[in-house]
Amino acid sequence: MLIGELSEKTGLSRDTIRFYEKKGLIEMPKKLRRENNYKEYPETVLNKLNLIIKVKELGFTLNEIDTFFELWGDEDASCENLVFTLENKVNQVDQQLGRLRQLKERLNESLQKCRSSECEFEKTIPSCICK
Amino acid sequence: MLIGELSEKTGLSRDTIRFYEKKGLIEMPKKLRRENNYKEYPETVLNKLNLIIKVKELGFTLNEIDTFFELWGDEDASCENLVFTLENKVNQVDQQLGRLRQLKERLNESLQKCRSSECEFEKTIPSCICK
DNA sequence: CTTGACAGTGGACTATACTCCATGGTATAC
DNA sequence: GTATACCATGGAGTATAGTCCACTGTCAAG
Numbered sequence: 001m002l003i004g005e006l007s008e009k010t011g012l013s014r015d016t017i018r019f020y021e022k023k024g025l026i027e028m029p030k031k032l033r034r035e036n037n038y039k040e041y042p043e044t045v046l047n048k049l050n051l052i053i054k055v056k057e058l059g060f061t062l063n064e065i066d067t068f069f070e071l072w073g074d075e076d077a078s079c080e081n082l083v084f085t086l087e088n089k090v091n092q093v094d095q096q097l098g099r100l101r102q103l104k105e106r107l108n109e110s111l112q113k114c115r116s117s118e119c120e121f122e123k124t125i126p127s128c129i130c131k
Numbered sequence: 132m133l134i135g136e137l138s139e140k141t142g143l144s145r146d147t148i149r150f151y152e153k154k155g156l157i158e159m160p161k162k163l164r165r166e167n168n169y170k171e172y173p174e175t176v177l178n179k180l181n182l183i184i185k186v187k188e189l190g191f192t193l194n195e196i197d198t199f200f201e202l203w204g205d206e207d208a209s210c211e212n213l214v215f216t217l218e219n220k221v222n223q224v225d226q227q228l229g230r231l232r233q234l235k236e237r238l239n240e241s242l243q244k245c246r247s248s249e250c251e252f253e254k255t256i257p258s259c260i261c262k
Numbered sequence: 263c264t265t266g267a268c269a270g271t272g273g274a275c276t277a278t279a280c281t282c283c284a285t286g287g288t289a290t291a292c
Numbered sequence: 293g294t295a296t297a298c299c300a301t302g303g304a305g306t307a308t309a310g311t312c313c314a315c316t317g318t319c320a321a322g
Contacts, residue, residue, distance in 0.1 A: 004268065014269090015311060023309095036318055038269055047256055054260050058241065059234045062309070079250040082257055086242045093235045097228065103190050104224045110189065111217045119210040125178055126213055129185050135298065145299090146281060154279095167288055169299055193279070 006041045010049045017049065025052060025066060059089055137172045141180045148180065156183060156197060190220055 007014045020026050026048050032040045055065050071081045113119050113128035138145045151157050157179050163171045186196050202212045244250050244259035 002269075013311080016309085018270090019310060036269080038318080051256050051260065058238055058260070063307095079245045079257065079259070082250070082259065083242065083245045086238055086245065090235060090238050090242065093231055093238065097231050097235070100224055100228050100231065104221060104228070107189055107217055107221050107224065111214065111221065114210045114214045114217065119213070125182050126210065128210065128213065129182065129189070133299075144281080147279085149301090150280060165299095167299080169288080194277095 001041050002038055003041065006046060006049070009046055010053065012049060012053070020049070020052065023062060025062065025069070059093065132172050133169055134172065137177060137180070140177055141184065143180060143184070151180070151183065154193060156193065156200070190224065
């Protein structure tokens with residue numbers, strides 16, 4: 001199929017598909033062209049793009065997805081590698097959650113100070129933030 | 132003081148200070164120069180940079196900080212505006228927390244499938260992610 | 263034939279927060 | 293004088309994930 005059809009089937013823009021191709025996430029051998037040099041995208045590329053979409057939804061970056069494919073994009077792919085990859089991402093998310101919780105605490109501390117009239121401005125600098 | 136001293140006192144690089152100045156976060160009137168055209172940064176700029184550092188630690192972007200200063204960078208500044216600003220940021224953080232929690236759930240769902248041997252590869256596509 | 267849509271390629275742009283590079287001037291120590 | 297560090301300015305580069313622009317070619321419909 002041509003890129004327009006692929007775009008429609010995946011919901012990705014043509015530019016996005018070209019971007020992924022340029023980035024190496026999908027591969028098109030030179031011979032997969034029509035006579036007018038238009039690219040004939042095979043079903044495998046459609047499948048791969050759908051996978052990219054799903055994996056991106058799970059919070060993976062394009063670079064991570066690239067590494068992802070290297071790890072288990074072969075015929076020998078197994079769920080062991082995948083478990084490892086997913087566990088790593090869960091860890092990342094946990095760390096982010098931790099950081100956000102801390103940030104929220106700090107914000108609430110400053111808020112408390114502000115609300116309790118302890119806050120004052122010294123030379124446009126609010127004490128609830130700087131002390 | 133010169134930019135090197137300011138850099139040392141704030142922990143920010145010279146380039147970062149110049150970047151903030153270019154971005155308008157700190158202001159240097161043209162007349163605050165030495166005879167050799169070197170900039171003479173007053174104490175107020177040091178104070179402001181320290182505030183920027185603190186506010187960035189609270190999760191605000193530089194653009195947000197810019198708006199921040201407009202709201203309560205005047206002599207009439209009060210904690211009312213500040214409370215509003217901080218509450219908004221807490222809300223943002225809460226939303227991010229929500230998104231991350233959902234993401235974690237989805238990851239754990241895929242992980243569960245993977246671990247339970249329900250997972251299989253169809254044409255390099257793992258079913259735990261695509262089904 | 264003309265027009266409009268589609269396809270291809272390469273490059274620039276967007277947003278964010280810096281960081282690096284190039285060039286030229288200033289000041290100090292050897 | 294030389295070397296080194298500091299200062300100034302402007303512009304490019306980095307990372308990420310696209311998006312837009314310019315140009316050329318192809319194809320189908322009017």
